Amino acid sequence: MVDLIWLVPALPLAGFIVLIFAGRRIGEPGAGWLATGVMGGSFLATLGVFIDMAGRSSHDRRAVVTLFEWIPAGDLSVDIGFLVDPLSITMCLFITGVGALIHLYSVGYMHGDDGFARFFAYLNLFTFAMLMLVLGDSLLLTFLGWEGVGACSYLLISFWFTEPANATAGKKAFVTNRIGDWGFMVAMFATFFTFGSLDYVDVLDASTAGTVAQGTATLIAVMLLVGAVGKSAQFPLYLWLPDAMAGPTPVSALIHAATMVTSGVYLLTRMNPLIADSAGWVPDLVAWLGVGTALFAATIAMAQTDIKKVLAYSTVSQLGYMFLAVGSGAYVAAVFHMVTHAFFKALLFLGSGSVIHGMDGDQDMRHYGGLRRFMPVTTGTFVVGWLAIAGVPPFSGFWSKDEILAFAWNRSPVLWALGLLTAVLTAFYMTRLIALTFAGEGRYAEQRPGEDDAEAATRRADHTPHESPRTMTAPLVVLAVLAVVAGFVQLPFSSSTGWLEHWLEPSLYANEVHLGTGGATQVLLAAIAVVGGLVGIGVAVAVYMKGRIPREPFEQPILADAWRIDRSVAAFMGGPGRRGFEAANRFDGQVVDGAVYGIAGLVRRLAGVLRMFHNGMVRTYATGIGLGAAALLAWFLTRSTL
Amino acid sequence: MVVTTGWYLALGAALFSMGAVGLLVRRNPLVMFMCVELMLNAVNLTFVSLGAELADLGGQLSVFFVLVVAAAEVVVGLAVIVAIMRRRPGATVDDLSVLGG
Amino acid sequence: MEVAVFTLGAVIVLSGGLGVLLARNPVHAALFLVQTLFGVAVLFVLLEATFLAAVQVMVYAGAIVILFLFVIMLLGVDRADDLGIEPIAGQRPMAAVVGVSLAGLLATVLLVAVDGLTGARGGTPLGDAGDNTRRLGEALFTDMVFAVELTAILLTVAVVGAVALARRLSGPMQPLPVVAIAESDDQPTEADDEPAGATGEDS
Numbered sequence: 001m002v003d004l005i006w007l008v009p010a011l012p013l014a015g016f017i018v019l020i021f022a023g024r025r026i027g028e029p030g031a032g033w034l035a036t037g038v039m040g041g042s043f044l045a046t047l048g049v050f051i052d053m054a055g056r057s058s059h060d061r062r063a064v065v066t067l068f069e070w071i072p073a074g075d076l077s078v079d080i081g082f083l084v085d086p087l088s089i090t091m092c093l094f095i096t097g098v099g100a101l102i103h104l105y106s107v108g109y110m111h112g113d114d115g116f117a118r119f120f121a122y123l124n125l126f127t128f129a130m131l132m133l134v135l136g137d138s139l140l141l142t143f144l145g146w147e148g149v150g151a152c153s154y155l156l157i158s159f160w161f162t163e164p165a166n167a168t169a170g171k172k173a174f175v176t177n178r179i180g181d182w183g184f185m186v187a188m189f190a191t192f193f194t195f196g197s198l199d200y201v202d203v204l205d206a207s208t209a210g211t212v213a214q215g216t217a218t219l220i221a222v223m224l225l226v227g228a229v230g231k232s233a234q235f236p237l238y239l240w241l242p243d244a245m246a247g248p249t250p251v252s253a254l255i256h257a258a259t260m261v262t263s264g265v266y267l268l269t270r271m272n273p274l275i276a277d278s279a280g281w282v283p284d285l286v287a288w289l290g291v292g293t294a295l296f297a298a299t300i301a302m303a304q305t306d307i308k309k310v311l312a313y314s315t316v317s318q319l320g321y322m323f324l325a326v327g328s329g330a331y332v333a334a335v336f337h338m339v340t341h342a343f344f345k346a347l348l349f350l351g352s353g354s355v356i357h358g359m360d361g362d363q364d365m366r367h368y369g370g371l372r373r374f375m376p377v378t379t380g381t382f383v384v385g386w387l388a389i390a391g392v393p394p395f396s397g398f399w400s401k402d403e404i405l406a407f408a409w410n411r412s413p414v415l416w417a418l419g420l421l422t423a424v425l426t427a428f429y430m431t432r433l434i435a436l437t438f439a440g441e442g443r444y445a446e447q448r449p450g451e452d453d454a455e456a457a458t459r460r461a462d463h464t465p466h467e468s469p470r471t472m473t474a475p476l477v478v479l480a481v482l483a484v485v486a487g488f489v490q491l492p493f494s495s496s497t498g499w500l501e502h503w504l505e506p507s508l509y510a511n512e513v514h515l516g517t518g519g520a521t522q523v524l525l526a527a528i529a530v531v532g533g534l535v536g537i538g539v540a541v542a543v544y545m546k547g548r549i550p551r552e553p554f555e556q557p558i559l560a561d562a563w564r565i566d567r568s569v570a571a572f573m574g575g576p577g578r579r580g581f582e583a584a585n586r587f588d589g590q591v592v593d594g595a596v597y598g599i600a601g602l603v604r605r606l607a608g609v610l611r612m613f614h615n616g617m618v619r620t621y622a623t624g625i626g627l628g629a630a631a632l633l634a635w636f637l638t639r640s641t642l
Numbered sequence: 643m644v645v646t647t648g649w650y651l652a653l654g655a656a657l658f659s660m661g662a663v664g665l666l667v668r669r670n671p672l673v674m675f676m677c678v679e680l681m682l683n684a685v686n687l688t689f690v691s692l693g694a695e696l697a698d699l700g701g702q703l704s705v706f707f708v709l710v711v712a713a714a715e716v717v718v719g720l721a722v723i724v725a726i727m728r729r730r731p732g733a734t735v736d737d738l739s740v741l742g743g
Numbered sequence: 744m745e746v747a748v749f750t751l752g753a754v755i756v757l758s759g760g761l762g763v764l765l766a767r768n769p770v771h772a773a774l775f776l777v778q779t780l781f782g783v784a785v786l787f788v789l790l791e792a793t794f795l796a797a798v799q800v801m802v803y804a805g806a807i808v809i810l811f812l813f814v815i816m817l818l819g820v821d822r823a824d825d826l827g828i829e830p831i832a833g834q835r836p837m838a839a840v841v842g843v844s845l846a847g848l849l850a851t852v853l854l855v856a857v858d859g860l861t862g863a864r865g866g867t868p869l870g871d872a873g874d875n876t877r878r879l880g881e882a883l884f885t886d887m888v889f890a891v892e893l894t895a896i897l898l899t900v901a902v903v904g905a906v907a908l909a910r911r912l913s914g915p916m917q918p919l920p921v922v923a924i925a926e927s928d929d930q931p932t933e934a935d936d937e938p939a940g941a942t943g944e945d946s
Contacts (some may be wrong), residue, residue: 164742401647532698614742615739615742616738616740616742617735617736617739617742617831618735618738618739619665619666619667619669619736619831619834620831620834622665622666622840623666623834623837623838626662626666626838626841626845627837627840627841629845630841630844630845630848633845633848633849633852634844634848636852637848637851637852637855640855643746644745644746645745645746645789647747647857647872648751648853648854648857649749650749650790651746651850651853651854651857652787652850652853652854653753653756653757653786653847653877654768654849654853654900655845655849655850655853656757656846657757657779657917658758658845658846658849659842659843659845659846659849660757660760660763660764660842661760661763661766662841662842662845663838663839663841663842664760664764665835666806666837666838666841666842667764667783667826667829667834667835668764668824669824669830670769670824672769672772672773672811672814672815673763673766673769673772673824675811676763676772676773676776677763678928679776679780679803679807680763680776680779683779683780683783683803686783686799687783687786687787687797688853689852690786690787690790690792690795690861691790692857693790693792693869693945694790694869695857695860696860697868697869698869699868699878699879699882702792702794702795702869702875702879703879703882703887705792705795705884706795706879706883707890707894709798709799709802709803710897710898711894712807713802713806713807713898713901714897714898714900714901715901715903716807716810716811717810717901717902717904717905718901718904718905718908719777719903720810720811720814721904721905721906721908721909723814723818724814724817724818724908724909725908725909727818728818728911729816731819732822736830736831738930743753
């Protein structure tokens, strides 16, 4: 079964190739069903490999399936091969599973769009790239997928490229990711320089054997962290993710919940022996960066009015949790949270997409309210997602978040306190979202600021909120079930219920930290976390549903403006930065181009001289031939023994 | 006095140069073709006389192939001339300089 | 006797060549070409290449020159060329230089070469005058059969090419571009056309 792993990325690739060439002919909805079908097939293939692997003993659960040699260049030899181990299979399971559901959802969501087939082609290509990222058996193959998802996210974020804002958002995502890619590339160079190979098996085994100098390992780990920060939208490279909400909502669910943004966490987890070998401050850096980002993004999410922006900052915040877990040495918890987050955040994104669909493209939560009456399925599933992310037991988010917090406590109580504060804020802003969207009275018909009576009347007459079609609600239901039960793969009660931990063991090289705290402390920590979550929910209910507390103190303008960071960066780039760019441009225009044009001009003048010989007159050419023949004869004569 | 191979070779050289000069000074494409034929005949003469000098049949065999190639060349060349003359009656080769740089 | 025949042949050849070079009328040039070809045939006989002499007369003088004449008549280009003018500056002196140097150098090279021939003598036996044709045929259809087949293909391609080139296309024929002519002398018709075209664009 393991040998069939190539099917997993090959199916989406085949889907992409068919759709990009024949998509228009297949049309709607055939293209969507085809794309969904290949994703389903890919999921089944992954499932088969998973079942095969699950039956093996722990040291047997790593296999490299090499397809062919890709780059044979001197010492560097890169194969197209797949590293099949618990980590990559876990990633593949939720990438293909959640991906298939999102494809199915998109069939309904993208209904009637001009670029229907193109959308599914991009989706398939994106999934292919993501699967290459996690399955690649070397850093270079991962980098191929890494760049692939970057390119596809550009294509998908700016999918409706006729709107300048969307195109700009795509470019922003691309450029910001470049900074991270630089880190990844430097890490790759250093890895090859140190180990003479880019294959994970060689690098990780050598690193586990302890043959790497600490300085080198630190350099590689820090550079990998730079790459991971870019891809996983951590501070300060998170800027692209909120803007990336310009893409269609299924794209947000696929890229920004389940797949691409987790690749940074995946990379750090994959390279855990190097982090273990590096200086002690590297894990601390990861943990503090993660918890800082988590708290920072959570505060911003409190004051957003755009439903997708709330979820976007929430994603940044949850990714911060995963970094906190990695920094705390809790790789299992990181992967665990990655899985549960993939389920509940995809559910929330798709639910928000359903709301936007029902509200005719309106994303402003101030215009929502009372939607529970119109969208029962969406509301029900959304509530499940809300409870999961808010950390209410027994929903999945509780288990994974609790595990991360326990390890954070193990590392440093300060980290734990910040993580707990973030959890409270998360419960608060998610409750706010629920309250504004589904609870209370409907505001969609109210007259809005800056709108006269006639406009409001036409809008009222144009549409009322409605539930989404079944292709959209079915994935919501499935994801809701998963968001409830996903927490049971890793229960903290005893070592025998930590199935995920046992499963992941071969990928972690015994670098997983073991909790030093006793069971009582853990229970206490969990209880505090639950209470904190309930406090957050309670305050939000009091503010937004009961109206007992004014909402203004919570919605500070500076939070709505995302701490003005985006604006400051833009101002800097527009001011001093722009002058720098212009100077570089002048240098390019005058020195670089000057050299190029100078050489070109020289060639041109020389050619002008030669041009005179090419006058189009056959007889002139014949004269040249005659003179040449005479010269040749003369040469023969001088060479002979005359 | 005996006719040596050198005599034939000198004659061939003279005939070849005559053809070359004709090719350079004449402007009528047909006449230029005839000059090419003169040059080919000079070469043929050289082949046969050197073949006789070496008592080898190779010279005559070469002439045979030169003959065939010359025939093919004339056929195609004349077809080109016909095609050109139909579009531009009375053109000389100097008029056909559109490929000049 | 041999010297006399050679001298006669050489005179025929050279005078014919000179005639091709200097004849103003293409028809005359073609007839001079026939004279040269006959002269070469005489020399072939003298060199005991009897088969080639016959082929020379039949193929060259008979077929190729007839083809030339046919094309001259078909196109009606039998008017005399004006040899008095030379559009390309310096072409005549260059032609003289090329001609003289080629003649001198070629003769020298060949005469030097014939004094010290290095080739193996009698590789393929020449045979006497009566045997020549048989030897030639044997060599062509045994040792050289592949080359003969190739020339057959070449001739076929040439015939097909000639038909493709010379056939009359349907529809109006594209006139050839007249860059060189337009540059060399002003044509009043074009000058008249230009203002009309300009006004047409304005309206």
